Each structure stands twice: as C-alpha cells, then as structure tokens.
Amino acid sequence: MKIGIVGLGLIGGCLGLDLRQLGYQVYGVARRSHTCQAALAAGAVDQASSDLGLLQATDVVFVCTPMAAILPTIEQLAKHLAAETVITDVGSVKGAIVHEATQLWPRFVGAHPMSGKAEAGFQAAQRDLFVGNPYVITPVATSDAQAVALVDELARSVRSQLFYCSPEDHDRAVAWISHLPVMVSASLIQACLKEPDAAVAQLAQNLASSGFRDTSRVGGGNPELGVMMAQFNRQALLQTLEHYRHQIEHLTHLIEAQDWANLEKVLLENQTHRPDFLVE
Amino acid sequence: MKIGIVGLGLIGGCLGLDLRQLGYQVYGVARRSHTCQAALAAGAVDQASSDLGLLQATDVVFVCTPMAAILPTIEQLAKHLAAETVITDVGSVKGAIVHEATQLWPRFVGAHPMSGKAEAGFQAAQRDLFVGNPYVITPVATSDAQAVALVDELARSVRSQLFYCSPEDHDRAVAWISHLPVMVSASLIQACLKEPDAAVAQLAQNLASSGFRDTSRVGGGNPELGVMMAQFNRQALLQTLEHYRHQIEHLTHLIEAQDWANLEKVLLENQTHRPDFLVE
Numbered sequence: 001m002k003i004g005i006v007g008l009g010l011i012g013g014c015l016g017l018d019l020r021q022l023g024y025q026v027y028g029v030a031r032r033s034h035t036c037q038a039a040l041a042a043g044a045v046d047q048a049s050s051d052l053g054l055l056q057a058t059d060v061v062f063v064c065t066p067m068a069a070i071l072p073t074i075e076q077l078a079k080h081l082a083a084e085t086v087i088t089d090v091g092s093v094k095g096a097i098v099h100e101a102t103q104l105w106p107r108f109v110g111a112h113p114m115s116g117k118a119e120a121g122f123q124a125a126q127r128d129l130f131v132g133n134p135y136v137i138t139p140v141a142t143s144d145a146q147a148v149a150l151v152d153e154l155a156r157s158v159r160s161q162l163f164y165c166s167p168e169d170h171d172r173a174v175a176w177i178s179h180l181p182v183m184v185s186a187s188l189i190q191a192c193l194k195e196p197d198a199a200v201a202q203l204a205q206n207l208a209s210s211g212f213r214d215t216s217r218v219g220g221g222n223p224e225l226g227v228m229m230a231q232f233n234r235q236a237l238l239q240t241l242e243h244y245r246h247q248i249e250h251l252t253h254l255i256e257a258q259d260w261a262n263l264e265k266v267l268l269e270n271q272t273h274r275p276d277f278l279v280e
Numbered sequence: 281m282k283i284g285i286v287g288l289g290l291i292g293g294c295l296g297l298d299l300r301q302l303g304y305q306v307y308g309v310a311r312r313s314h315t316c317q318a319a320l321a322a323g324a325v326d327q328a329s330s331d332l333g334l335l336q337a338t339d340v341v342f343v344c345t346p347m348a349a350i351l352p353t354i355e356q357l358a359k360h361l362a363a364e365t366v367i368t369d370v371g372s373v374k375g376a377i378v379h380e381a382t383q384l385w386p387r388f389v390g391a392h393p394m395s396g397k398a399e400a401g402f403q404a405a406q407r408d409l410f411v412g413n414p415y416v417i418t419p420v421a422t423s424d425a426q427a428v429a430l431v432d433e434l435a436r437s438v439r440s441q442l443f444y445c446s447p448e449d450h451d452r453a454v455a456w457i458s459h460l461p462v463m464v465s466a467s468l469i470q471a472c473l474k475e476p477d478a479a480v481a482q483l484a485q486n487l488a489s490s491g492f493r494d495t496s497r498v499g500g501g502n503p504e505l506g507v508m509m510a511q512f513n514r515q516a517l518l519q520t521l522e523h524y525r526h527q528i529e530h531l532t533h534l535i536e537a538q539d540w541a542n543l544e545k546v547l548l549e550n551q552t553h554r555p556d557f558l559v560e
Contacts, residue, residue: 114487134487165483173483176472181495183535184468187527189550192456192557194523203445203453207394207414208557214494215461220554223547230535230543241532243474247467248528252521255463255510263510267503270469274500277472277488 002027003154004055005062006073008039008048011090011113012064013125016044018158021127027054030122038122056080060150063089067232070097074104083107086147092174093232094138094167102140107147110138110167112174113160120222128159135160138167168236175236177277179229180244183237185219186226282307283434284335285342286353288319288328291370291393292344293405296324298438301407307334310402318402332360340366340430347371347508354384363387366427372454373512374418374447382420387427390418390447392454393440400502408439415440418447448516455516457557459509460524463517465499466506 001024005012008030016039020026028045029052030036036048047054052073055061061081063073070089077087088109091097098110114134117124135155139148155162165173192212195201230237254263281304285292288310296319300306308325309332310316316328327334332353335341341361343353350369357367368389371377378390394414397404415435419428435442445453472492475481510517534543 114489133489136487163483163486165479169477169480169483172475172477172480173487176475176480176484177488177492180471181468181491183528183531184464185495186547186550187524187531188461188464189554190527190530190546191460191520191524193549193553194527195452195456197449197452199445200449200452200456203443203449204456205557205559206443207416207453208457209394209413211461211498212457213558214497215465216550216554216557217494218491219547220550221547223544223551226547227540227544231538231540234535234538238532238535240471241528241535244467244471245525245528245532247470247474248463248521248525250470251463251467252518252525255514255518255521258511258514260507260511264503264507266470267466267499267501267506269473270466270496270500271503273473274469274496277485277496278493279485 001025001060002058003060003062004029004058005045005064006052006055006077007064007066007069008035008044008122009064010117010120010122010124011115012062013039013042013044013122014115014127014129015062015064015158017042017125017127018130019154020044020046022157027058029054035122042122042125044122044125052076052080056082058085060086060088060154063087067091067093067096067228071100071104074101074108078105086144086150088151091232092178092229094170096232098138098140098167102142106142107144109143109147109151110140111151111155112136112138112170113155115160130155130158130160133160134163136163136165136170138165138170140167171233171236172239175233175240179233179237180240182218182221182226182229183241184244185216187219189216189219281305281340282338283340283342284309284338285325285344286332286335286357287344287346287349288315288324288402289344290397290400290402290404291395292342293319293322293324293402294395294407294409295342295344295438297322297405297407298410299434300324300326302437307338309334315402322402322405324402324405332356336360336362338365340368340434343367343369347373347376347512350377351380351384354381354388358385366424366430368431371512372458372509374450376512378418378420378447382422386422387424389423389427389431390420391431391435392416392418392450393435395440410435410438410440413440414443416443416445416450418445418450420447451513451516452519455513455520459513459517460520462498462501462506462509463521464524465496467499469496469499
C-alpha cells in the first residue's frame with residue numbers, strides 16, 4: 001500500500017516514521033524543502049516533495065496540515081488523486097471539516113489521533129507516539145465503509161486505541177476535556193495578572209508552586225492553537241463555558257453563604273469522579 | 281535550644297526530622313500515642329507525649345495542627361509555657377490566626393512554610409522537605425522582634441527561602457496562586473460531570489488526557505483542605521473569584537464576537553507572563 005502524507009509536522013512526521021517502519025511506502029508533501037529533506041533523512045518518507053502531484057498513485061492520503069488548511073488541501077488533492085484513493089485528516093475539530101470534506105471527496109474519512117507533545121514540528125517527530133492513545137474516527141451517514149475500514153486498519157497498525165462517534169459528539173467531548181480547560185486555565189492567569197497591588201502581585205509570583213503551575217499550564221500554551229480551538233469549535237466551546245460559569249457562580253455562592261457542608265459535598269464528588277477521566 | 285512541636289503530621293514531622301538532625305532537642309506532642317511512637321522510632325523527636333505539659337521547658341513551639349485547632353492549641357499552651365517561650369504556627373492562612381494569637385501570646389510569630397506533598401500524616405514525613413521552598417513570616421506591629429528573629433533563624437536552618445509580609449498580603453497572594461486554582465479546577469470537574477448526554481459524557485472520559493489531568497488536579501484533591509481554605513480565607517478568595525468570573529466572561533465574549541485578534545492577544549500575554557510565576 002502506498003500512503004501519502006500532506007504536512008510533515010509532528011503528527012504527519014510521526015505517522016510517516018511508524019507507517020514506513022511497518023513496511024508501507026510513504027510519500028510526503030511539505031511546503032518547505034528543508035522539511036522534505038529532514039523527513040527523508042530521518043526515514044519518515046520514501047519520497048518527499050512540495051508538489052501534491054507526488055501523491056497521485058497513493059491508496060490513502062493523511063491530511064496533517066493545520067485546521068485552516070485541511071479543506072483547501074482536499075480541494076487541491078482532488079485534482080491529483082484517483083477516485084478510489086481514500087483521504088483522511090487528523091484535525092482536532094471534526095464538525096467544521098467532515099461534512100464539507102465528504103462532499104469534496106466521497107472517500108473522505110474524518111479522524112482525530114489524540115496524541116501530542118509540548119514541542120511541535122517535524123523535529124519533534126518520534127516513533128510510537130500513537131501507542132495506547134485514542135484515535136477517534138468520525139464517520140457520517142454517507143461515509144464509504146471500505147474507506148472507513150482502511151483508516152481503522154492503519155490507526156490500529158500504529159497501535160492506537162480506536163473510538164467511533166459522530167463529528168458533533170467528538171466536538172462536544174473535546175470541548176469539555178481539551179478546549180474548555182484551555183479557557184479555564186487562561187482565565188486564571190489573566191485574573192492573577194490583574195491584581196492591582198504590586199506588592200501582592202509580586203508575592204503571588206514568588207509563592208506560586210505546583211498547584212498554580214498545573215492549573216495554569218494549558219492556559220499559558222501556544223496562542224495560535226488556543227485561537228484555532230475557539231474558532232473551529234466555537235459553538236460547543238461556548239456551551240461548555242456557559243455550564244462552567246454556572247459552576248463558578250455556584251461555588252462562589254456556597255462560599256458566600258458559608259455553606260461548608262455543600263462545598264465539601266462538591267469537592268468530595270470531584271475527588272470520587274475525577275479518576276473516571278484518567279483511566280489509561 | 282529546646283524545640284516543641286504540636287501536631288506530628290507531615291509538616292510537624294518534617295520539622296522534627298530536620299531540626300533534630302541540626303542538633304536541637306525536639307519535644308513532640310501528638311494526640312495519638314501511635315503517632316508519638318512512630319515519631320520516636322523515626323528519630324523525629326527526642327521525647328513525645330499526648331500531654332502539652334511536655335513542652336514546659338521549651339524555648340520555641342511550632343504549632344503544626346490543622347487550621348481550626350491552632351488558636352485553641354495556643355490557648356492551652358499558654359497554661360504550660362514560660363512567658364519568654366516563642367510560639368509560631370505553620371497555618372496556610374494568616375489573617376484569621378495572627379492577630380488573635382498575638383493577643384493570646386505576645387511572643388507569637390505567624391508563619392507559613394509553603395512545602396507539601398500529595399501524602400499527608402507523619403508516615404509521609406521526610407528530611408529536607410523545606411529546602412528551597414518559601415517560608416513566609418507575617419509579623420504585625422506588635423510582634424516581638426527577638427521572637428521574629430528566632431523563627432527566621434530556624435526557618436533558614438531548614439534551608440527555606442524567607443519572605444516577609446503582612447498577614448493580609450499573604451492571604452491575598454495565596455488566594456491567587458493556591459486557593460483560587462482549587463475552585464477554578466473544582467468547577468471544571470463539576471461542569472464536565474454535568475454533561476446531560478451520556479454518550480458524550482462517556483466519550484469525554486475516554487478522551488481526557490494530560491490537559492484535563494493537569495487542569496483538574498487540585499480541584500480533585502482533599503475536600504477538607506479545600507473547605508478549610510474557603511473557610512479561613514473566605515474574603516480574599518471571594519475577591520479573586522469575582523475577578524476570575526470577569527475573565528471567564530471576557531473570554532466568552534471574545535469567542536462569541538469571534539474577536540480572534542484579541543483572543544490571541546490574551547493568550548500571548550499568558551504565554552509571556554506565566555513563566556514569571558514559575559521562577560525557582
């Protein structure tokens with residue numbers, strides 16, 4: 001099987017390393033020639049080019065570009081690929097992609113491998129990034145069953161854990177556990193930066209330790225990624241923010257009312273149920 | 281110098297281990313006799329008892345009980361100690377303690393060693409817990425200068441990093457970086473638990489990874505500790521919650537208005553300034 005990858009960043013690079021290791025022929029397309037050279041040198045691709053024409057004989061193409069480039073890339077690919085080629089993507093929001101992409105290319109399969117690391121770009125690529133991590137496939141009513149089966153097979157081959165759901169359920173779930181935490185954490189940093197008393201602000205900086213570090217981590221991350229989440233998953237994110245604001249107001253109310261019994265009940269429920277989200 | 285410690289939990293136990301190692305004579309008081317025996321066996325104390333009378337000949341006493349027991353313990357200690365004995369505490373909120381404690385005992389010095397670990401109790405005690413971590417001393421106008429100097433000397437001897445501020449500034453600073461993060465993080469877990477669609481709720485649990493894990497950590501911790509923070513630092517915590525709610529509303533507004541330029545500005549400011557809180 002001949003596999004194409006468009007976009008040789010972290011995810012595209014990792015897919016290339018793993019799939020080539022498994023014996024597939026991998027063709028990579030990157031905008032910059034030095035990325036092509038790096039991918040060739042690292043053994044992530046058999047051939048690389050900045051021209052999508054390189055992919056014309058492939059059986060399946062992974063679109064691993066930033067979110068905003070996924071649909072334009074599929075439009076371009078359509079000019080080069082044979083009709084039976086499967087296209088899949090790795091975008092972190094699915095509703096904004098899948099329906100339109102399936103109209104552009106009937107053998108399109110939306111997916112989201114949920115693996116990552118702090119560093120971005122091909123230089124951070126490594127083998128086995130996907131092992132044990134979720135790979136969500138989001139078919140729609142018109143999805144081609146054979147195309148879905150092919151993406152399923154490749155996702156299993158890199159030893160991901162597979163999940164199936166609608167694009168909309170995917171987007172609501174990742175709003176809760178990925179996009180909302182970014183906004184919650186970002187608001188914490190913003191609030192701390194607004195302390196008007198310079199002595200208290202300095203003291204807060206001096207005394208901050210692991211609790212602040214962990215709670216503020218994702219809110220102090222890559223700004224472009226944060227904006228991208230909000231842009232492409234706007235509706236689902238706004239819904240979770242609305243629920244979240246109610247919870248902040250509820251806790252505030254309990255503290256104002258000195259209702260310590262109910263505050264303890266809430267915190268106990270958290271302590272009991274948080275582990276449900278952390279099962280490996 | 282003879283040192284007393286009331287409460288042989290994590291902090292009291294660690295103080296005993298370090299101070300005894302430095303050559304001081306350490307007398308420990310714990311409610312339970314098996315804690316006394318454990319402290320003796322571990323070499324954290326020279327003598328141990330459940331009777332405060334053990335401390336009558338000490339030069340300084342560290343009150344290392346839970347917050348709610350600090351003032352009652354000082355009242356009890358006052359019946360046993362010589363007037364020149366210094367009393368200090370390790371409570372994580374200072375306004376609710378320092379003024380009243382100084383009235384009960386003129387040679388009282390409020391302080392807060394900001395060291396900890398996930399486990400609690402004497403069994404988690406270890407040497408060198410305080411090394412490099414903040415030890416905040418919060419004198420008031422009437423504090424005895426010699427008493428403050430003695431606490432300073434002992435805090436330095438366990439190789440803490442010393443900070444001085446008023447009890448009120450301490451409480452506002454820890455509200456920002458310790459108590460507010462607990463409520464922010466607790467509200468995130470609560471909100472996620474409120475998703476009405478069972479399939480989406482299950483998917484969110486399956487897909488949660490490091491972003492959710494870190495942002496939810498302190499909100500899923502010890503409920504008693506969370507209630508204690510809110511109870512004893514209520515006013516300062518409510519002020520930070522008010523600021524925080526405004527930030528959540530501001531980010532929500534930017535997303536509603538699709539104002540991506542200003543959302544990126546906020547996230548960029550966070551990325552730039554978060555490291556100010558993480559200087560070792």
